[in-house]
Amino acid sequence: MDRRPSLVLLWVLVIGVRGFDGSAAPSRSDHQFLDELERASFLYFWESADPQTGLVKDRSRADGQDSREVGSIAATGFGLTALCIAHERKYAPRKEIEERVVNTLRFLWNGLPNEHGFYYHFVNYRTGERLWKCELSSIDSAILLCGVLTARQHFKSAEVRRLAEQIYHRVDWRWMMPSNHVISLGWKPESGFLKGNWDHYCELMMLYLLAIGAPSNAAPAASWDAFTRPVFEYKGHKFISSKDPLFIHQYSQAWFDFRNRRDKYADYFENSVTATKAHKQFCVDARDRYPHFGEDLWGITASDSAKGYRAWGGPPEHGDVDGTLVPCAAAGSLPFLPEGTLRVLRNMRSQHGDRIWKRYGFIDAFNPQTGWYAPDVIGIDVGISMLMAENLRSGFVWRTFMRNPEVKRALRLAGLLPQ
Secondary structure (H helix, E strand, C coil), X not given: XXXXXXXXXXXXXXXXXXXXXXXECCCHHHHHHHHHHHHHHHHHHHHCXXXXXXXXXXXXXXXXXXXXXXXXXXXXXXXXXXHHXXXXXXXXXXXXXXXXXXXXXXXXXXXXXXXXXXXXXXXXXXXXXXXXXXXXXXXXXXXXXXXXXXXXXHCCCHHHHHHHHHHHXXXXXXXXXXXXXXXXXXXXXXXXXXXXXXXXXXXXXXXXXXXXXXXXXXXXXXXXXXXXXXXXXXXXXXXXXXXXXXXXXXXXXXHCCCCCEECCCCCHHHHHXXXXXXXXXXXXXXXXXXXXCECCECCCCCECCCCCCECCECCCCECCCCCCECHHHHHCCCCCCHHHHHHHHHHHHHHHHHHCEECCEECCCEECCCCEECCEEEHHHHHHHHHHHHHHHCCHHHHHHCCXXXXXXXXXXXXXXXX
């Protein structure tokens, strides 16, 4: 007899009988819907990765694989975490998943070109070759490391643990900090460090915490105070943010569990809850331009569009918003506003059916007003949807990642104390 707790019981054990935002906890039907979303998302990471390198394609056709070979180290970080979830939920044979994880970590350690432990943003997913003379990316390397460290804690294999530790230990964080206590956006062999730094609130929290808690060449704890935290207000919602898409409130919190913690500046989980509520209201207020927007149909974040990839959203509005809806905007905020985001995702699928739901779940974006539907899915958008769905259901990613001792050390040094 299977003695594991049921999904409903597991939900109760993790957050109680009500959601994180005080709403009713997801129903059995909600769990089934999210499970279908996670299974479809996992299929993307399973089919879009090279079995030998483990590197994951940046994007693919929504109805199946294509011939593109552009890989993304950020998608690979989400993919490693997706493998952990799939292993836990038995979405595929566990032995095959374990083999894929080992192959990925071996290639990251021995095969993928790096400088001071940082990796190039876009690479050929079959060979690891740098593409488009892209930058050595600090933030995308951080997303990759989050996946590496999740695998380290989930799998019992001594080789997985050893490789994960070696990959993390190799990173020279101080090298990526050529100016004061801030971390550079990246580096190119042709021209050196990029002009910009990670110096204002966005998805950077995971980057700084990984650097501060690192076992070698760590960033000083004072780095946590080195980036600005601008405060925005919209329709009574006051929150730390920047003029960036909604995903900035999601990515770090896919792995780092900020619930019931705060530093001298904020409770960052509650900040993301408020930012999500403000974003919902921003979309509802745009109904005069886009009549399909409403209480149960909203969500804009960086995505494909009819005119190419766009970094857009609000508040404040930016990026030439045109009425396009982005499913991962709601899916990435599932733990912050469970009841509201679940309604959005369900409504999207019920209203648009197989025009937006394909082999890997939701397409990247669509515009009901113009009749445009994205032909692709994007790895990082599939990834944030899967991880946050699992965190809402069970807290698995949070619970696993937070066991890393370096993570605990970083939170302590940054002053992110339990409340």
